[in-house]
């Protein structure tokens with residue numbers, strides 16, 4: 024039995040080192056082939072017609088003119104007359120043609136008659152939603168330190184207890200906060216390029232789930248997973264929205280089968296925004312009570328929001344967020360609106376929960392005239408997720424990097440430069456990040472070359488590079504001596520990239536496979552070195568005896584003793600099986616420094632600090648990039664992006680890149696990232712990083728704006744209009 | 757209430773695509789003097805110009821020919837005819853910058869230009885910055901990890917190369933102000949600024 028372990032910090036050659044991503048140049052020079060880029064001989068281009076109404080019934084579909092369009096080869100209906108459509112953009116028919124132009128022209132000639140139905144889009148107005156019969160219970164929970172007695176009615180007891188606690192509180196805050204729905208807006212839209220080869224489906228799919236989507240195709244096409252080969256070498260963004268083949272992927276496969284030609288079917292930009300995934304909105308009414316030190320004792324909230332046409336919303340389970348007082352009551356209501364259903368968006372529930380909770384803590388600081396940093400620090404006793412001392416340490420580091428103490432001023436009391444004021448804000452977050460299931464096959468060839476095979480994918484995380492670092496470091500080789508193969512469902516299974524589980528999973532499987540293979544190689548060469556296999560080590564491209572490095576074989580010599588056949592091992596990690604190589608549960612602290620122009624309402628980012636732990640860090644360079652990216656994605660939803668639905672028609676009115684506002688390079692200010700990896704963290708093994716740093720920016724930036732203005736702008740994104748409205752309401756303009 | 761949808765390309769019926777594929781194509785066809793009429797008039801007012809034409813141009817220094825329709829964009833020609841897929845289709849109106857290429861030395865969003873307008877022109881794509889001796893900007897993107905998923909990256913590499921050609925001594929502030937034509941969803945901006953600054957400072961990445 025091989026005992027799996029990570030080498031000590033000072034013993035590694037590649038693990039923990041800032042390694043350039045291996046596919047960097049392919050991406051930078053345009054030769055990396057994404058699903059959209061795969062061009063197959065004689066391929067058809069498919070374009071779909073989207074429904075123009077938020078809610079309607081199809082009366083009739085006439086495709087005659089479309090069929091007669093030159094270049095159009097095939098038309099498939101995805102919806103039949105009589106079907107009810109509940110959101111704008113839903114695909115009704117697909118036109119496959121020789122060229123994009125012909126497909127678009129054909130699509131424009133499909134004549135669909137609709138009966139429009141009643142539309143509801145107002146997810147912020149709970150009363151209106153109730154009146155329209157659009158609400159469902161989203162769950163809730165109440166917890167008090169004092170238990171009800173045998174005789175007590177539980178609800179009454181809790182009601183009384185909450186009253187009592189608020190009566191005792193030295194400070195009471197009542198607030199309203201919210202965060203609008205946003206989309207994933209992957210720059211490579213959802214889609215596939217597919218063809219059939221002797222009854223097998225070859226699907227180039229833009230997916231976060233290479234090993235799992237073959238099943239999806241198979242199920243819907245009456246095949247077995249072995250009949251489907253899903254390939255994804257590069258994916259242009261997923262963020263939680265690309266786990267399935269989707270009905271448009273299945274349609275591509277069907278059309279390819281029927282026409283006998285390869286089919287490329289990618290969503291249009293507006294379809295990507297309308298259908299490709301969105302994140303639920305959340306709006307909350309909160310009352311909290313704190314003792315004289317600002318330590319919160321009681322939280323009472325009701326929140327609502329929408330996950331789309333089937334309801335859903337922000338889970339009550341993460342409210343209040345991270346800082347969780349001993350007494351609380353929380354209630355969630357879900358609203359159904361005419362919009363496509365939400366998909367997992369990077370750290371599902373957490374960014375909204377953070378923005379709906381830690382804003383209230385900051386308002387407590389504002390009311391007390393206290394430093395927000397001190398109030399957060401004093402409340403760490405109730406912190407969930409990471410250990411309070413980890414948050415505390417990270418807060419200290421962040422404050423130093425932000426120069427918090429020197430810059431701090433009470434809410435609304437800072438210096439003013441003309442119409443411009445500035446402010447600081449902070450927030451905390453947590454995430455699990457358990458390693459996903461992962462298997463890796465490793466082959467060492469008699470000529471010394473090494474190849475790994477794993478059905479994982481690289482979302483931009485740097486997965487490919489991490490795999491190579493782990494294998495090469497373990498075998499005592501350099502990166503160029505190892506060839507990593509990922510992105511095919513025919514390779515050993517590896518879990519979907521969701522929930523920050525990939526780097527943990529592939530580090531597990533690749534380290535295990537490399538340790539297993541090395542032990543077998545040691546067995547083969549021990550005789551030649553006149554040593555026990557257990558006394559050998561692989562260092563600097565040589566196999567040598569521990570303690571007497573002069574007795575050694577070069578890697579090549581050692582491998583030549585394998586005979587004719589390569590040495591092959593497959594190693595697996597099963598989620599939850601317990602392992603010294605990975606664990607879960609991280610914390611993070613973020614701070615924002617903003618300026619706000621009180622005349623124009625424009626918020627600008629000055630500086631943003633992110634401090635993050637993640638256990639053992641395999642590649643600090645790509646890890647930092649993920650945190651920079653998360654901070655920027657956070658700035659996006661804090662200040663810029665929102666899904667805007669027209670209340671009359673349900674139309675998603677800003678579903679184009681020009682209208683769906685995202686920050687540009689000049690909008691993000693200075694960003695400082697600090698990886699927190701003391702020995703106590705490193706010893707925990709690898710933990711996922713993708714989600715956590717995207718959680719805090721909303722609350723941190725909202726708090727900074729509030730600190731600048733002395734007025735809370737309640738709902739994210741903090742657009743100029745909302746800033747001005749809030750100032751006006753507060754009688755400040 | 758009923759409603760009949762023609763030209764249902766987008767909810768408005770007068771989308772940018774309709775413009776490009778229809779009237780824009782007609783205008784361009786006139787501009788280069790093809791005789792591809794007659795126009796196929798269509799309900800709703802969009803007109804599709806028919807007929808293919810072979811054009812000659814240079815692409816990354818090589819003489820090439822392409823047979824294109826009046827409605828074919830430069831981006832479609834590059835991607836489907838030359839299999840040069842570095843320039844990406846992200847937004848039709850060029851607002852993402854992902855399809856940025858050079859036409860006669862000037863940067864253009866390839867999704868906004870018609871192929872017919874490229875007759876006789878010199879097109880340079882991001883692929884020209886690769887090969888055995890990659891352009892320092894592409895190398896700086898790798899060194900500074902200015903890429904995650906990488907879908908925006910080719911457009912950004914071209915934009916940075918073009919910007920630095922014009923402003924070789926740009927300050928960080930000028931870089932922050934001068935590269936706002938491109939969008940990255942993964943959030944690589946901080947590293948792009950570092951990559952660009954490293955070129956200004958003359959750091960080597962090879």
Ligand code: FES
Nearest residue numbers: 905906940941942
């Ligand atoms: S790297 Fe993914 S969009 Fe920029």
